[in-house]
Amino acid sequence: MIEVTKLTKKYGDFLAVNNISFNVKQGEILGFLGPNGAGKTTTMRIIAGYMPPTAGTTKVAGYDVFEEPIKVKSQIGYLPENSPLYGHMTVKDYLLFMAEIKGVAKAQRKSRLNEALHKCWLEDVQDRLVSHLSKGYKQRVGIAQALIHDPPVLILDEPTIGLDPKQIIQVRNMIRSLKGDHTIILSTHILPEVSMTCDRIVIINKGQVVAMDTPEALSKRLKGTEKIYLQVMGAVDKICARLGTIKGVLNVSTHQDGIIVENDGQADIRPYLAEIIVKNKWKLLEMRSVGMSLEEIFLQLTTVEKTQITQKGQEAQQEVRR
Ligand SMILES: Nc1ncnc2c1ncn2[C@@H]1O[C@H](COP(=O)(O)OP(=O)(O)O)[C@@H](O)[C@H]1O
Ligand SMILES: [Mg+2]
Missing domain, CATH: 3.30.70.100 (Alpha-Beta Plaits)
Structure with missing residues (x-):
């Protein structure tokens, strides 16, 4: 459903994303894990068509993001890192407005609205002003605007950032409930988040992919720690x-x-x-x-990749970590 091939992005001389490739299958939730500055937002903006890459290609549902941008935008719902919301509107009016902007036919807006409210558990607050909502609800409104035009693909950039633990659980569960209907990429810098929510994990550090696997396989590889x-x-x-x-x-x-x-x-x-x-x-x-810190995980993963997972390799890693 999503094919990222040899993607590279430079800001001036600075290499923010360095030759990364990965695929996301239909109906899958892919976790994009990496510390701050790893290149997650840059990659997601390129996939969503908001920024051109320096090199490489991205395809969504078979369409090249830069050759057929309008077709691709109809396939994608995007929650940016700092989701801009219109605080002076009610949840309902804001979502109807976003449906209009995204080209949903007038006759379908009401049913799209109801479905988005339902999927994001927002029915009870639809007449409240967006600015009066808690952060957890606001984030759900951000996700609702991403799926108002019923795109098969959702790109969610740090959907749980800044939320309290209870809100994090709600948003996570909500994202899981979207699985199946949508193919999802979500980014985070929190390890348990991807293990709980995602089918597969791509770990990036300094613009490069350091690991790509299922949460189970990754935790097996990280065993001993x-x-x-x-x-x-x-x-x-x-x-x-x-x-x-x-x-x-x-x-x-x-x-x-x-x-x-x-x-x-x-x-x-x-x-x-x-x-x-x-x-x-x-x-x-x-x-x-x-929990292991992300730095420890990266150190381990990068060492594992180089030395294979032999007993000797593990001992060597432990030496490195001491
Ligand atoms: N517009 C920009 N101009 C220059 N450097 C940028 C720009 N946006 C991001 N960067 C740099 O690129 C790197 C990757 O950033 P980003 O993709 O936002 O990472 P992440 O989302 O993983 O935290 C960081 O070092 C960041 O400072
Ligand atoms: Mg980011």
Whole structure:
């Protein structure tokens, strides 16, 4: 449905996107993951036809984005990074206005409006002023305007940025519910977001693709790196030594006022940790998983790509990370 081939974008001399290629199949949700400045917005703007590439091609539903821009725009709904909304309009009027701009025939606007309100869970607020809505609702209005002309493809640039945790879950679930009817690319710089929402992940860093896989396969490749943070009252040396004997634990270290247990990720070791701590009458104050930072993931992925996933390779990576 979307074919990006050897796409490159330079801003002056600065190479923001460097020869990237990937495809998105019909009905798929593709996560575009990368830290700030990786080139996500640049790539998405090119796919949506808002900016020409320096080199390479992009096709949507078989149409070349720059040879047939009008056909492509009818196929795409785009939520830009900072979605511009008209605060003085009601949700309903704003969406009707966007339907008109996007060329939806007058006779169909009402039914398109109702469908967009329904899909984005906005029915209850349709008569409210956009400026009076919470950020989570505003973001859903942004997504509703992207799909008001019923495009098969949705391009959502950081749809959950700036939302609180509850709103993030709502927007994520809403995006998942659009799956099937739409082919979706969504960008984010948050790792759990793509694992939860997406069928496939493209990871980019400094304008280049560093990995492309399913969330399951990626997490398998990243295995050996799960970390658990513990705060325990007791003799730290003794505790560390004992926890180090648990099957699957690779390393135990102290960190500020807590302990970090690194394990191979084969099994959830938290129940064993808790059991041993309680048995020894140490006092467990806190226990949580420590997600890997994106930087750690990139370091690992780029090392993995170069060294293959051999035992030696993993040891070498761990050396690098220390
Ligand atoms: N219009 C522009 N002119 C010059 N540099 C830009 C422009 N837009 C983005 N950049 C630079 O290109 C790189 C990629 O930016 P962007 O695509 O916005 O990344 P992301 O969305 O992943 O954060 C960044 O280093 C950014 O500073
Ligand atoms: Mg961006």
